[in-house]
Amino acid sequence: MTDASLYDRTAEPEFGDYVTLLKPRVMSLVVFTAFVGLLVAPVPVHPMIGFAAILFIALGGGASGALNMWYDADIDAAMKRTRKRPIPAGLIAPNEALGLGLALSGIAVVMLWLASNAVAAGLLAFTIFFYVVVYTMWLKRWTPQNIVIGGAAGAFPPMIGWAVATGGVSIESLLMFGLIFMWTPPHFWALALFMKSDYNDAGVPMLTVTHGRDATRRHILIYTILLVPTALALAFTAVAGPVYIATALVLNAMFLLGAVRIWRRDDAACDADSHAVEKKFFRLSLWYLFLHFGALLADGLIARLAPGVF
Amino acid sequence: MSTFDRATHEIHTRRWGRNLGLGIVLVGFVAVVFGLTLAKVSTGANMEAFDHVARPALIPAE
CATH class of the missing domain: 1.10.357.140 (UbiA prenyltransferase)
Structure with a gap:
């Protein structure tokens, strides 16, 4: 206040x-x-x-x-x-x-x-x-x-x-909502794992502090597991084309792999390589969202400017 | 005295910048509303609405 x-x-x-x-x-x-x-x-x-x-x-x-x-x-x-x-x-x-x-x-x-x-x-x-x-x-x-x-x-x-x-609202727009909604927690919690933050001093509860770093790693994996079907479900709607399907398949496999790697680590492993895996996952998360929406844009443009190409 | 002059001058520069910025925003807003009007008119949006009197033009054709 x-x-x-x-x-x-x-x-x-x-x-x-x-x-x-x-x-x-x-x-x-x-x-x-x-x-x-x-x-x-x-x-x-x-x-x-x-x-x-x-x-x-x-x-x-x-x-x-x-x-x-x-x-x-x-x-x-x-x-x-x-x-x-x-x-x-x-x-x-x-x-x-x-x-x-x-x-x-x-x-x-x-x-x-x-x-x-x-x-x-x-x-x-x-x-x-x-x-x-x-x-x-x-x-x-x-x-x-x-x-x-x-x-x-x-x-x-x-x-x-x-x-x-x-x-109006439809399944496509709900899935686009779901994509960003499910993506946000793993994205920010990966950042919280390697960034020294003063959120806690300011009175804002952060998962890494309130529940510990292991719980945060588990949360990253859970939300990533929920994110993958959301992203892939969008591929089955009318807004997605071949560009989105290819992008989603590759990026979700990479993202899931990254989340599993984080989940299997402990603090000692993190300190040993200065959070290299978490930093890589965070960078990937930025590309993840940008490329998913970029792919939708590409498919949309192809459908509009060159219908019948695929 | 010179410090005071400079301080006053700096404040004026900042205010000028702010006023200029606001001016550009307002002109931009007018341009957007004008552009929207042109777009709406050219795509055939309703030109009239209910105005407390009967308007035969607003009654959809059977």
Whole structure:
């Protein structure tokens, strides 16, 4: 919870500080996955409407980032990695971030509704609510499963993109959601295994600390085992083509192998090679998500630009 | 005195940057709304909506 008197504005902010408040790096993932969701949908969208929809989805994501920074200013101030964010750095007052976040949330949802439809706008509103209220305010400080819950918020964008085109929810968009949702825990827990984090000092429970590193390794394997059928199920839907099938087969085999390797290790083995296996798994996880959505995009483009090639 | 001048000047530069940024964002927003309007009109979206009076044009053809 933020206390306005703790983070009084001490310097004049630049325009870029307000942009930082919107978490532009998170936004880039939102833009990419929402774009893929929109493009692979069976209903063509006017390019201008598609562009505007992606823009407002990104803006909604940014607004939830600002609201997250407003609420989590105390955590950000306590951790080295986030201490220079605009609020703990004294550049932007907490209430200003709150106002900006609320205003941009409203603008993003209303504009997405006007640009596309109520289902897409409703999903965006729910995503913002879920990330800010359910994740940030409620579960993040309460349970070490916070990563799992937070992953759901990050998994909504392709569903919103799909809804922009089709006006609804379907098995394909649910599976795209499931892909990111199931991918998030192994991705972050692998990072938590080799990164020295000060989350615990800031009062955020992390699985590595609350349940130990062995439990974290087990969790990585369990979520990877759940992730593989989700990714492969997407291959049986209409949005996937040969590129996706080939990509999913190779990447899921590699990912599962990596998770098993992590699961079979102990702390001594990790120290011996400075977490080489965990670091490799983490790098693979970045490629995993990017290439799965990239493959969907490729199949979508092939189907649209050169139908009948496969 | 010179320190004060410089500090004031820096604040003005930052404010100018902020105002310029906001200006660009607002012009961009207008452009997006205009572009959306063109796209909606060209794809044949409904031009009229319910406005508390009977509008025969809104009644779907049988």
